Amino acid sequence: MPKGKIIKALSGFYYVQHEKDIVQCRGRGLFRKQKITPLVGDDVTFEYTDEGEGSITAIDNRKNELSRPRVANIDQAIIVTSAKEPTWRSYLMDKFLVMIEAKEVEPVLFVTKMDLLTEQEKEHVIQTFSYYQTIGYQVLFLSNEDGIDSDDVAPILDRKISVFAGQSGVGKTSLLNTLIPGLKLETGDISQSLGRGKHTTRHVEFIRFENGYIADTPGFSALDFSEVDLDLLPACFPEFVNIQDECKFRGCLHLKEPHCAVKKAVDNGDIRSERYQNYVQFIEEIQQRKPRY
Structure with a gap:
């Protein structure tokens, strides 16, 4: 079966780039039963239908989403x-x-x-x-x-x-x-x-x-941290990651812990104070969000 990449999704159709052609496809009913939604960027396998269009039969594993x-x-x-x-x-x-x-x-x-x-x-x-x-x-x-x-x-x-x-x-x-x-x-x-x-x-x-x-992609100004866990947040700041091993405690959140290398770097001016304050505010937002069930 031919393979391609979804380059557009609109009104229930998926437009798959296959070599030099773009094939209009639908997803299999199986995806709906498994609650899988094909996404733009997916690498897929499809089969041609009698109408010259296609049907997506499989979606490759994603490296990110x-x-x-x-x-x-x-x-x-x-x-x-x-x-x-x-x-x-x-x-x-x-x-x-x-x-x-x-x-x-x-x-x-x-x-x-x-x-x-x-x-x-x-x-x-x-x-x-x-x-x-x-x-x-x-x-x-x-x-x-x-x-x-x-x-x-x-x-x-x-x-x-x-x-x-x-x-x-x-x-x-x-x-x-x-x-x-x-x-x-x-x-x-x-x-x-x-x-x-x-x-x-x-x-x-x-x-x-x-x-x-x-x-x-749609422009937007409202963002939330629904997919970012508290223990993951420090790893999203490269300058924190570079010196985190110098912190006294493993898993340091760089807030009130003693002998924190990140807080020391902020005091020394090596880490931008405004960016650290944003980090602290992000922690507060994550802690205040409603639990997911």
Whole structure:
């Protein structure tokens, strides 16, 4: 039986890339009985039907799975954040980073709208994001005014399956429209009253780019930690992981424990204080969430 990858899911149909063809498929009834939902990104086996369409018969094991958006087998997540309009908030970006780290997906940071900043503001943003570079994240600064140079972006996306994520209104869809001429995805204006963008993307779809795929995904600003356990949270901060063995107690949560290497690094300025405060707030959110049954 032929194999392929689901690149789009819409209205109960799954569009499977098989070699140079895209085959419209339905899932088998067996999946519904087993409460299995095929996801965009799934590697699947299918069979052709009499109508020239297909039926998915098996889904390969997934290396990872995201719930917002519902996609699977992602290599990297491009977290798009704007330097201005909507205003950049470290809390939101750190939250995206945690969600992605928890799924063992590699994060990459794109900072858009740099042209809207004064020189002083620009200096501050670059200095702030230099911290994220020092802890191992790749950061790319983009200016709408100068146009986005695909030569800068293409090497990051080449031969990877990338998902775009970020707060509404930061420019994810505009970025994709620039990278892929003719795509003409719908964009929304920034809501002046709410300070965030309107939701414009209606479904998840993989789009061929270079030798990989990129996904346009719904913009959203509300995130929760329903899938991140308390003991997993410290592992989602690379700078904590690098020195956790220096903590006196194994499994240190870096809160009130004595001889904590992370708290010492915060006091010394080696770990950014604002990022540590975000971590403490994330712990409080996880502790306050309702138990799942």
